[in-house]
Amino acid sequence: MSGFLLLTTVSVLGTNIILAQARLDSLKTVDDYMNICLDGEHQKSVPGPELGLVKELCSPWAERSCCSAATARGVHMDRRWLNFDWDHCKTLSPRCREYFLMDLCFYECSPNVGPWLVEDVRKIRNERFRDVPICKSDCENWWEACHDDYTCLDNWATGFDWSSGINTCPQGSSCRPFHQVYSNSSDFCQTLMGGSFRVADNEQDCFYLWFDPTYGNPNEAVARKKASEILNVTYKMVSHSSNHDSGNGAANTSGLTGMVLSAYFFHVLTLRL
Template sequence: MAWQMTQLLLLLDLVASAWGARPRNSLERTDLLNVCMDAKHHKTKPGPEDKLHDQCSPWRKNACCSVNTSQELHKDTSRLYNFNWDHCGKMEPECKRHFIQDTCLYECSPNLGPWIQEVNQSWRKERFLDVPLCKEDCQNWWEACRTSYTCKNNWHKGWDWTSGVNECPVGTTCHTFEFYFPTPADLCERLWSHSYKVSNYSRGSGRCIQMWFDSAHGNPNEEVAKFYAEAMSRAGPYATGPLLLSLNLMLLWLIG
């Protein structure tokens, strides 16, 4: 064990040195807890929203979304992004529930700070990347959607927007989700350009982000964000790379 820790510490030092040599982004975040992304419909700061609609209600005590945003994102074709879930026929209701919950997490959660990255896009300046999604949440999402239909495996780009809403581009064919996403990881990681990374951890572990939770028992993602923010802090001020974060988490695991 001592030898393993020594080798890991040396590797951490090497990676930290490599990252330290890179110029820091002037907009790099130092606030990792209780923050909102700089994006199209997000509030500047999180706060209470007592009347959040339906599936977004778990975030009502502290949210980055407004009541209007929470209402709009429940529609089949929301004015938020003019995105049509039913681009290959009617999406199964249980599948759509998972997509609505995913959108609520994206718009409402103040617990994604450790994974926020700067982007240069017309509709947002920040996104989240490689959020460790609890394995059950990903599995259940895939199971609910495997028999619904789509025509693409990356929904961030490549649509035909000629009509004002997303339509399947020329040359694509509607198939089941299982055709385009053979495994749960394919769905959760590829769908939104690696916004999520499927975790090996389970719900309630304090080590993965939950899309679904009962707010009567508090928000479990607060603990998760705190854990990863502290890991990044221990790794040093230049530890913005996923590799360095992973190595530091391994070190924390070794030392208990």
């Protein structure tokens, strides 16, 4: 890399870091935290309705989404979204793939990660979320679905060889079942995406990767509570999330996602025939 190009790259990265931090420092109210999207390549600047998501696995976010319907379609149809190959060792099992699709929808579309955003300047984004409290039940279901699938790295956020433009296993690594790479479900969920998630035992103060939007968004109340704690202000419960207090809105992802995906792929096949 030439000296000029190196200086230019450093200058651009430095400017992006400053802008990212300034953006996060500007969050002064709970509503500020609730009306911001991750600053990434495919996310919108502020969340809003995306009715085109209704027929997608990203459907929980249709009423208020940080991704567009076009992005949701890309997540579903592109097996190497963001040039990332889940099948870097072996083809993922269908159930495991469902959970990675849910994770992608969450990453691209969730409007509730504001309180957990930190600067992370890369080619595809200027921010990431860190330590989002994922519900233990969701984590265990994800772990169960992928338990016997294969990977060569424990932390997918770092370590892959990107020289070909697509992630490949680094030289010297070996493909092993997930249950040999991670010690348990918590290790899996907290390590896999480089600390994006932390497992939370309390089912009332945690995020669901997927939920039934009929009952509203259970993650919103959790985000509002966290924003209130950051700002040291009194937490005000959001009434339309109260249906989730009894667990009615949390999806049983072991069965529900299968039905949603089946309906989705039937829809796609119908369009293609």
